[in-house]
Amino acid sequence: MKRWIGVILAAVLAGVAVVAVLWGGKGQDGPQMTVVRGVIGSEKKPFFDDPRVKAAFAKHGLRVEVDTAGSRQIVTDVDLSRYAFAFPSSVPAAERIKRDRGATTTYSPFYSPMAVATFEPIAALLVKTGVLRDSGKGSQTLDIKKYLELVAKGTRWDQIPGNSAYKARKRVLLTTTDIRTSNSAAMYLSAVAYVANGEDVITSDAQIAKVAPVVAPAVLDQGFSESTSEASFDDYLALGAGKTPMLVVYEAQYLAHVFAGDGAIKPDMRLVYPSPTVLSKHTLVPLSEPGDKVGRLLTKDPELQALAAAYGFRTTSPQAFTDLVAKTGAPVAADLVDVVEPPTYERLDKLITTIDSARP
Template sequence: MKRSIGVALALLLGAVVVVAVVLGNRNGEGAGGGPVAVRGVIGSEKKPFFDDPLVRAAFAKHGLRVEVDTAGSRQIATEVKLDGYAFAFPSSLPAAEKIRKDRGVATVFSPFYSPMAIATFQPIADLLTGAGLVRDSGRGYQVFDVAKYLDLAAKGTRWDKLPGNTAYPARKRVLLTTTDVRTSNSAAMYLAITSYVANGEDVVNNTGQVTKVARSVAPIFLDQGYSQASSEAPFDDYLVMGSGKTPMVMIYEAQYLSRVFAGDGSIKPGMRLLYPSPTVLSKHTLVPLTADGSKVGQLLTEDPELRNLAARYGFRTADPAAFNGLVAKHGAPAARDLVDVVEPPTYEHLEGLISNIDRLYASGAVPQQESPRGVR
């Protein structure tokens, strides 16, 4: 009898343990009772956000420990082996759409976005204003005219040849610094902007336009020489080395504003933020590859705490209150309502533009640049 009672108790205790484990897993806990580890691959510009202890704690409240690896958005879409990842989080919708189609994913999340912008310095902005490239928007921010810039770049104009230039007489071409267009999304978004202007102010939408436009805008990439692979590197150069190394660099608005909001002193009084006209919005789009990855995307999109933390890193979300509050608090030079915003080409056509430029890199050829506007 005692032996029967002992067996019954053992079975009962075993059942309790099983129920506890099941309930723990349903609440997002791992087998050891802690948060479930969820690994994703992201664009490098989002790593400071995911590394923030407050962000980690916010995910932990929902039973998740989110870990990330970084890669260029184009690499995520074409080269990174996504098996074993719970989510892919490139920095643009075209790359995310490529992943979504390849993996057969029904739903994606775009929890935040960032307009493309230009980080520069006051003397450079003044020079470009005198040259007709920069103007005041009348809405509290400055605008960089992409069409006029392409005309200037097509002539091979050097800084020391700009009329009245005594502030920055550098003997190099007037070129925006970008990342490597073959690997990085920020450069691909710059390509989306310039290709729109070069295509007669229209989105590139067929293979004939791809070939012509790529050849037209290729020099503004190839003439830069060496370009770094990730968006953090040239922005760090801008912050640390000044205008001698990087007079103006294409960035995500969030990179600049996150430093302003942090008040860490890295944005110095002479630094300036410009908005290209036209610009594009880099929509950071999460593609879930597992149920836990979907939970990460849902939390980033809907959780008020995570949305507020995203705003601290300069990202714009569906709820603008936190972002606008930070802009007002810090007197940040952010555009509240951008009007001149265009769409990037589809993934296939953007990839075609990049592939054409890649072939020119490989051949060592730099096509003679003509005024790129109106190419059809």
């Protein structure tokens, strides 16, 4: 009798184990779920972590899990064999990955212009110097050429005439992430190098040799730089002008909080646009079929496009973004005209390594 009870109990436990295995591969609604792992730029992690985004992917049988790295690190340091897709924040990085991995396509479901997050007292001082001006369309633009003139002079905040609001003795410098690891810093460098190169994209080693000494102080004289855009923007939000008077950001980072109305953007915070600026086209490189499916959904699924807009990204279907700007009164540059292209990945990398070699 005991032997039969043991056999029955073993069968029951085996059945329970089979049910557990089958259920572990299913979503709440029952369909088999495919786990898709990707590596992304850190600024997109809040989007991928959103339960609504996870639910939208789940409707198509996907559970998307992501790790973060600086966009340039994704190209140089990350073992991409572990992932179904790579999702850096720029076309040059994505094209390098595509070539290196033998991918056949890419997806650019959304983009964000580079911008500057600052504060009202700082903006007022920059207006006095002529670096900042009204665009006439509800936003302000920061003149990169005039800014580089201040950098060349080594101008300090307390040297600006009539400055009673921000008497810091440090240099007037935009804060960026680390150019060696982060795309946002590399995109900023693309814009300042364009201006320093006589309003032209760098295309030769000779131009790099000429431009590097001009733009290096704008990068190296900052001191320590965070490796990711998420960390630097968190400092801007939490520590204020004392730590970061003006920070190079993705427009989407700032607008995500404006659209959410979460109180992170304080009344004295301002968003302005460099002139020229660069568009950061967040470009997904599929490394397997499930990764390709993620790229297609991000580009074509209306729900995911609307959720991307809620995180401040400008999407291939612009209406959701436009509606959020109108609803919140966000200080957005509606018509971006002064936009330049970054150099190729190889030229930009050469410029970065040349500047980096000049570190003390």
